[in-house]
Amino acid sequence: MNQENPTSCCCVLDASTYVGFWILKRLLTKGYSVHAAIRKNGESMLEEEIRDMEATEERLEVYDVDVLDYQSILVALNNCNAVFCCLDNPEGYNEEKEVDLEVRGAINVVEACARTESIEKIVFSSSLTAAIWRDNIGTQKDVDEKSWSDLDFCLKKKLWHALAKTQSEKAAWALAMDRMVNMVSVNPGLIVGPSVAQHNSRPTMSYLKGAAQMYENGVLAYVDVEFVADVHIRAFEDTSTCGRYFCFNQIVNTEDEALKLVQTLSPLIPMPPRYEKEMQGSEVYEERLRNKKLSKLVEAGFAC
Template sequence: MNGGGNIVCVTGASGYIASWIVKLLLIRGYTVRATVRDPNDQKKTDHLLALDGAKERLKLFKANLLEEGSFDHAVDGCEAVFHTASPVTLTVDDPQAELIDPAVKGTLNVLKTCTKMSSVKRVIVTSSIAAVVAHVSVIGPNSLVDETMFSNPNFCEEKKQWYALSKTLAEDAAWKFAKANEIDMIVMNPGLVIGPLLQPTLNLSVDVVVDLTKGKDPFMSKHYRFVDVRDVALAHIKAFETPSANGRYIIDGPVVVTLNDIEKVLREFFPDLCIGDDDKNHVDMKLDLVTYKVCVEKVRSLGIEFTPTETTLRDTVLSLKEKSLL
């Protein structure tokens, strides 16, 4: 299916994943209405306006997650809404105000707008693997993580995992609202997303790669699982374009890579790189959780073929260098 003539909305369009969704939608012929907090903030919008097809088929709209009705104008007349807008940060002073309210109220705000617009056929919400894997039972190397699993809000709160809590509560509220209002909603649950940046600034997940190129091991973990931002963006679009698509989709790297694997790839660019593999870093192996197996059959059924991790890492570094972020 091609998007010729279809009008869709992307919320939080200047973000990392959202920018790629906008780029791929434009390539596929869609007309895109993109919401941003401030359409006049060039640092947040120039990279969108520079995309192929943007002149003809991209329009920016001002909207705020906490302002009820502020998405109405952008969504009116759209067939699909890709709701990606949600704060991404791991360090907060006030989790409620900085993460939970914008995530939960923002999602409900967008969904309420969708119930008012008869044009909207399907809503695709960007959640996170953080809304899947944070719970009391330890997930070990033989555990299989799939779409039936939900993070436990009490566990998130107890462990002060505020980002996971915001994603879990927002997704839970979204499902309840969608069921009550008969919205055709699909939720995407990406893992740790890396790959080339379209925006000029660093985002949280790609910052992990910056740390690794400096020989740091940001998660104190011997194992990493990465997924390519281009695969994640395409999966969002396929979820709209595939009539039988439904429920949740985990989009995570099917392969676990070790610090040594990562170092091998990065050495091409940084010949004298040594990533800290000192055992004292790995005392708290509770954090070494990504050794679980993840079921990606469901997202593969949308026609997603995963980009090899080496390619993604390479492309990430090239992009960071090009943008002078390294």
């Protein structure tokens, strides 16, 4: 594939999610044609911006889709070479029924890709929460792409974001392998970036349920949304990619890093009423997350 002069048409579904929107922008910048598939979740600011972009960007087409309606997905995928599957509930994850909807959506997207001859690869956007939750997380030395969150543990603790991401990714992998569809997944940490508190507030807060336990067990990490978007595109462009890719810039395992994260997410998370300067850095937790696969992918990208 000629990356300097791409001829591919890519579908981003759902393009009005925070990650989907940034993938869409980066694809257009790199010269791709894009089908922006948008689920009807009300007139969000990102959705309005995408529709405004369509009026001036000739390489952008917007499609309304219902991920529970298989046919609407097929229409959006027409003539596309890749799909970036970014399913996220803009209202957050507050009950079990939202888990089922995301799983059914993931299954429909993969099944639609299997029936579309032009699709070369699915880049499935998942989450680190699909890998970090279990009873004995504090005793595990390495948490990497082979790790999965325990479904029973997530259900017992009502970790709906983790449950949704784990079940939907597992369902997508099972069907992709059964249908022999080429798929890779990107598992970002907590996503931060421009106007994240405005555009992605509820999914962010859903991710952070159990944040204290993540922090103490060395598995709380965050990543800039622009880097996440670039990793997704790199995962499509590199024909050697396979499996899962943990994606994060920073592991939060000190009080200094925890404070930086709170400041980044303001006003979603209030600053502590008192924070004594001399107490900063007094506690350090062991890092458990590993992302060697991502490092190789990024280094290969810079070398091209």
